[in-house]
Amino acid sequence: MDSIDPSRAVEAVRRFNRFYARHTSALHERLHKSSFSLTEVRILHELAQARATTAADLSRNLGLDTGYLSRLLNNFQKLGLVVRRKNELDGRAHLLRITDEAKAQVDEIDLHVSGEAATLLKQLTSAEIEQLCTAMADVERLLSPASGEGETRLRVPRAGDFGWMIERQAHLYSGERPRLFSEARTAKTVAHFLAEMQTSTPRIACWVAEQDRATRVGAALLTADSEKQARIELLFVEPGARRRGLGEQLVAACTNFAHGARYDQLICRLDEPHEDLSALFTRTGFAPVRDESRGIVWQRDLQPIFVD
Numbered sequence: 140m141d142s143i144d145p146s147r148a149v150e151a152v153r154r155f156n157r158f159y160a161r162h163t164s165a166l167h168e169r170l171h172k173s174s175f176s177l178t179e180v181r182i183l184h185e186l187a188q189a190r191a192t193t194a195a196d197l198s199r200n201l202g203l204d205t206g207y208l209s210r211l212l213n214n215f216q217k218l219g220l221v222v223r224r225k226n227e228l229d230g231r232a233h234l235l236r237i238t239d240e241a242k243a244q245v246d247e248i249d250l251h252v253s254g255e256a257a258t259l260l261k262q263l264t265s266a267e268i269e270q271l272c273t274a275m276a277d278v279e280r281l282l283s284p285a286s287g288e289g290e291t292r293l294r295v296p297r298a299g300d301f302g303w304m305i306e307r308q309a310h311l312y313s314g315e316r317p318r319l320f321s322e323a324r325t326a327k328t329v330a331h332f333l334a335e336m337q338t339s340t341p342r343i344a345c346w347v348a349e350q351d352r353a354t355r356v357g358a359a360l361l362t363a364d365s366e367k368q369a370r371i372e373l374l375f376v377e378p379g380a381r382r383r384g385l386g387e388q389l390v391a392a393c394t395n396f397a398h399g400a401r402y403d404q405l406i407c408r409l410d411e412p413h414e415d416l417s418a419l420f421t422r423t424g425f426a427p428v429r430d431e432s433r434g435i436v437w438q439r440d441l442q443p444i445f446v447d
Contacts, residue, residue, distance in 0.1 A: 356380035369397040
């Protein structure tokens with residue numbers, strides 16, 4: 140698999156930071172002619188939106204040094220923008236509340252910022268806006284620390300999802316093969332699936348896994364290998380979204396659908412060893428069967444449905 144030059148990646152991040160700072164005017168010390176700096180606005184905004192009620196909350200949410208934060212809060216209190224009171228449940232801490240005057244100023248800044256963002260977006264088409272939102276969500280997900288928090292869901296595919304699946308498969312599972320070979324093979328699988336969809340067959344399905352902010356983080360196809368056997372294809376979860384049960388959700392969706400579609404067996408073929416996928420299939424009741432011509436086949440027998 141192709142390797143990434145670390146120095147190029149570092150420069151790409153720095154270049155994006157410079158671009159973003161210029162584009163959003165974030166280099167300005169004061170925002171929209173207010174008396175607040177960017178950091179001060181972020182603090183007041185957290186309090187106004189009730190995302191923080193203590194100094195510890197603010198430090199954690201915004202990544203601010205506690206000493207620096209304490210000085211800013213003391214200044215807010217002197218200006219009558221923030222009120223402190225003792226926490227009855229914890230005498231060592233104080234609860235913070237933004238005053239109505241400060242809340243009104245934050246709301247006004249919010250209005251200006253939203254207006255500027257809307258002006259920027261007017262230059263884009265609907266498709267470009269959707270692409271931008273997806274890209275920003277991907278940046279946020281990739282640069283955020285791994286966490287088990289956040290809602291996830293499975294949905295049916297939409298326009299653009301299949302192209303995204305092809306691209307992600309080429310990057311994640313090309314193995315020792317050239318990426319173009321992996322991409323061509325995945326594209327052939329997707330083309331066959333889409334052709335089957337055109338026949339209105341009820342025995343194939345696809346799911347896309349999403350996290351908060353509609354970020355795509357995984358997918359799976361279920362196709363018909365034969366009349367009695369269904370096959371899971373293109374199953375993947377993005378590296379940063381693993382260890383959260385998304386793989387189990389996708390396999391469970393495939394299993395339940397195959398059971399309802401009256402298949403007797405569900406399989407997945409792995410041309411090359413994949414430790415994560417092998418562990419996933421073991422956890423979800425599959426057993427490995429070696430196929431000399433096709434690598435390893437993971438299979439699971441499905442209980443028949445009896446109807447009186």
